[in-house]
Amino acid sequence: MPGDSPSVRDRWWREPLVHFVVLGVVLFALFNWRGAGGGSPRIVITPGQVDALAAAFTRTWQRPPTDVELKIQIDEYVREEMATREAMAIGLDRDDTVIRRRLRQKLEFLAEDSLEAAPPTVAELQAWLDTHQDAFRGEPEVAFRQVYLNPQVRKASLEADARQLTDRLSRGAADASIEALGDSVMLPRDVARTARSEVARQFGDAFADAVLAVPPGRWSGPIRSEYGVHLVYVSEREASRVPALAAVRGQVEREFLADRHQRQLDAMYARLLDRYRVVVEPRGRK
Numbered sequence: 001m002p003g004d005s006p007s008v009r010d011r012w013w014r015e016p017l018v019h020f021v022v023l024g025v026v027l028f029a030l031f032n033w034r035g036a037g038g039g040s041p042r043i044v045i046t047p048g049q050v051d052a053l054a055a056a057f058t059r060t061w062q063r064p065p066t067d068v069e070l071k072i073q074i075d076e077y078v079r080e081e082m083a084t085r086e087a088m089a090i091g092l093d094r095d096d097t098v099i100r101r102r103l104r105q106k107l108e109f110l111a112e113d114s115l116e117a118a119p120p121t122v123a124e125l126q127a128w129l130d131t132h133q134d135a136f137r138g139e140p141e142v143a144f145r146q147v148y149l150n151p152q153v154r155k156a157s158l159e160a161d162a163r164q165l166t167d168r169l170s171r172g173a174a175d176a177s178i179e180a181l182g183d184s185v186m187l188p189r190d191v192a193r194t195a196r197s198e199v200a201r202q203f204g205d206a207f208a209d210a211v212l213a214v215p216p217g218r219w220s221g222p223i224r225s226e227y228g229v230h231l232v233y234v235s236e237r238e239a240s241r242v243p244a245l246a247a248v249r250g251q252v253e254r255e256f257l258a259d260r261h262q263r264q265l266d267a268m269y270a271r272l273l274d275r276y277r278v279v280v281e282p283r284g285r286k
Helices: 006-013 016-035 047-061 067-089 097-114 122-131 151-171 196-203 205-213 245-273
Strands: 141-149 190-195 219-224 229-238
Touching: 047 067, 097 245, 122 245, 141 151, 141 196, 141 205, 151 219, 151 229, 190 196, 196 205, 205 219, 205 229
Parallel strands: none
Antiparallel strands: 141 190, 141 229, 219 229
């Protein structure tokens, strides 16, 4: 004010009400400027995005969109973009498990570009196979002949009949016909070299384990199964073994790459963890 002395002007400027009014004017001017478009956030639709929208429409309807239909697709994209921004601005994404998991997937997908992608060497694959032998070890296999004795038919004579028939078989030739011996059952009398799991499927787990323990080259028994008892002659037996790399290379490579990928992701998260301080607050007692 022209007539005011410096001391009066200083007292006027130090008034809190004056500060409040000046701040309100500044904020009002700022909001008006943003409302006029000066600071409005932009949603830019690039030609590539328009092409992508058109291509998506074409895949769905098996024809390109008209101008009106393309305009509708662009409008929907803009609505989705605005809704996404507004939802994130008020924090709707923070406590949504589905969104959090999707964002994590996208982050890991983008991170894959920086992960090692070189194909493994033969030496690396062989080392992996050597370290994980149990995962690739084949089943034991066995070939045998069997004569079945039905406990319901033999009743009290079952054990004696088994001993007598074992002696008779032991005195005969290993490849002699056994079709007329024992009792009838819907099981093969001669089993070619077969994996343990297949023997167990037909005869039961207990029988499969017992047959694999029988010394080859002689009649043994009786061995119990889910059906009764059997006299068994094992002609071949192959212990479980680890196959050569060439036989399982595809599987070994898939597991090697999956493990390497996981270890690299773990390392990435370990580096990210260095940037945060994690605090787990104590849970209240119920």
